[in-house]
Amino acid sequence: MNMDAFFKAASIAVIGASRDSTKVGNVILRNLIDGKFKGKIYPVNPNAEEIQGLKCYPSADAIKERVELAVIAVPTPFVIPVLGQCAKKGIKHAVIISAGFRETGNAKGEEELKTVLNKYGIRAIGPNCLGTFNSRSEMDTLFLPRYRLKRPETGNISFICQSGAVGAAILDMATAQGYGFAKFASYGNAVDVDESDLLEYFGNDEETKVICMYVEGIRDGRKFLEVAKRVTKKKPVIILKGGVTEQGSHAIVSHTGSLAGAAEVYFGAFKQAGVVRADSLYDMFNYARILEASVPACGGRVQIITNGGGYGVLASDSIAKFGLEMAEMTSGTVKALKVKFPPAMNVGNPLDLLGDATTERYKAALEAAMNDNNVDAIVLVVLYQTPRITTDVIDVITEMNARKKKPMVVVSTGGEFTELLRRNLEMAGIATFEYPEEAVKAMSALVGYYGSK
């Protein structure tokens, strides 16, 4: 199925466009006009001649020019009639924002909607969805105004989200924190296009390097498994499943009306398909960052380098908790480092560069770990509060990472000074974390993904 129109349409009819700024149809139109979207926009509303400076059409089939996508934001009873007009016009793709179907108990309405879409041969996302967004073209069907939901910068993560509110909140936060996205889709009730279709589409999308999903239920397990197996061979897929407990599944019924199913069945399927499973939004985000930034992992033997002994201890605990191994550098490497470092320093794992660590010590340690065959990946702790560390450590880390030899994450906790360090490293494509535990957990997700391929 060709789904390009949902993300790359060059001409869009906004059905239910409105002059009233509190109406969803007004917001969607404004978002398209105000953004960088370069395509044609056709407002449709039988009671207006012009909206926001654009000529308004009484119905979709009154538009003369070609229309690739309809965004439908009309009251529930009008959705089906409006689709009839779209069919007449020859529109083959629709994003149905309108709600009031299965999620409110109107299962009959949703069945009718499905029949009508089939009859007309229209592919649809929704109903009851937040919409779609493409950061490159700013093709934007999200019904939230930009002052409430900032649109993200261009990036490599695409996000498929069953829940509109989860999607909006995450996009907004990620944008504030400077992360980029490629594409976003909130698919709501999935009367037609479902999570597997979107997964397949993003799997083939060259602008997408990592796919994140929040799902409450999966409509067709066999289809999902088959698609996911294929996609995870090409790029990482991280899934957070809502409703993994009895309490959570119960909550789902009144939310998206999905059947949650037994968590174990889902987890088994994820594992079989090579999916990276996240247990929380926090984890999903952390995993996406490392999987986007890092070179592939060849194994799970991790060298910890630190200037804070306690962080070395906590990172070591996490290595064990999250199923990784402590690397043991070769005796040649250890010998060479002992010559370079003060005699009191213990060259092991964690490699504690001590509280008076300098950029030179970091350089020697990093170089050694990068070149040692017993080390698969590096967790680098840089605490900026210690007296002798200077900002040029950023250059050393960046340069070492640019060699693209081994996965590396940087842990750094603190205030302004630390933020400077982290922003610079993130800009250079290095995943950074505030705490050792989360850095190691993210590393474990990276190792797990490449180990399952």
Next chain:
Amino acid sequence: MNMDAFFKAASIAVIGASRDSTKVGNVILRNLIDGKFKGKIYPVNPNAEEIQGLKCYPSADAIKERVELAVIAVPTPFVIPVLGQCAKKGIKHAVIISAGFRETGNAKGEEELKTVLNKYGIRAIGPNCLGTFNSRSEMDTLFLPRYRLKRPETGNISFICQSGAVGAAILDMATAQGYGFAKFASYGNAVDVDESDLLEYFGNDEETKVICMYVEGIRDGRKFLEVAKRVTKKKPVIILKGGVTEQGSHAIVSHTGSLAGAAEVYFGAFKQAGVVRADSLYDMFNYARILEASVPACGGRVQIITNGGGYGVLASDSIAKFGLEMAEMTSGTVKALKVKFPPAMNVGNPLDLLGDATTERYKAALEAAMNDNNVDAIVLVVLYQTPRITTDVIDVITEMNARKKKPMVVVSTGGEFTELLRRNLEMAGIATFEYPEEAVKAMSALVGYYGSK
């Protein structure tokens, strides 16, 4: 033992004070002079007559005035002779910053130090420690400059940290995020004053409402258990134990030289003593925030109120994962709410106020949950991206929380707008969280603490 001098000394001798700004003794002196500290400061250095505008003394016993605390930052071999001069002067308390003892294999040196301290009757924190800090008086013996480690605002959390680097990084970050601290102590090798002594002291300290600890080893288990049992009856104690795995304990040996001991033994003791156990720095921080902010919990039946269905699902999952219960509001409350809310809305738990939730809906829902006898605590999700929510929801939440009836946490994810909400609520003494999972986990720590009392 009276330990006031470590945090409230009115006169301090800085032994090893230096003109060289790269030296620790210089930094400590500068921190005392530059801060709000109102007490007397006496630099001690046999090779200078004046340092930073203050008269310098050749040795501690050359000072005429009363001295309550010595901060010792001299090379290892001079620590013991310098303590002799302190004894002559009648100084009874010392913070020993100097390193080079057990942590570098110099166990003999540490034994001697212990003997000397006993002989002179001097109580000491350290050696190999970061120092102490009191946010109210800015009595500050930390050896890191303020531009690297910002000092926190006045608050209610006191932090005991075996590792200096962990302590410094956490203080710095917390300060940047606007959290306040009462007192801080990094006790290093604990040759004399140990974690239990500090715990007891902070337990009796009226400015301390919540105690956080990072420990790698506990010196005297029986003493700790006895002290902790007493303190946790008065205020919450949250402990993160480093070295709970074989890998972590191994890392400890070269860090603080403590014996890590079996994790199970520690965890059992923590439980017995009513200690709140944190499994990561992230958790420790989250727990401290809720325990500082919240009224006591009377039970674990939680009502979730949300305007994002997906967040309701994730919060419900977490309720089950972290051992809490879903509250069931009485039929009277449910009936009353049904009248107020749109007919399509399902009044249950989670209580989903839907994507078009207004401040009025939040008010009705919060009031109902606060007054319902089947509800012990509230997890309130406010997603600011939805179209009809307005900033006056802050007033409603603040007012409701000010009644001090039940514990409440607020979950809010997003960008600038959300930050505004969260900062306002935090200022009003409400713990806020970015993700539903961490909010529920923190609530579970709160319920656990009050349940164990």
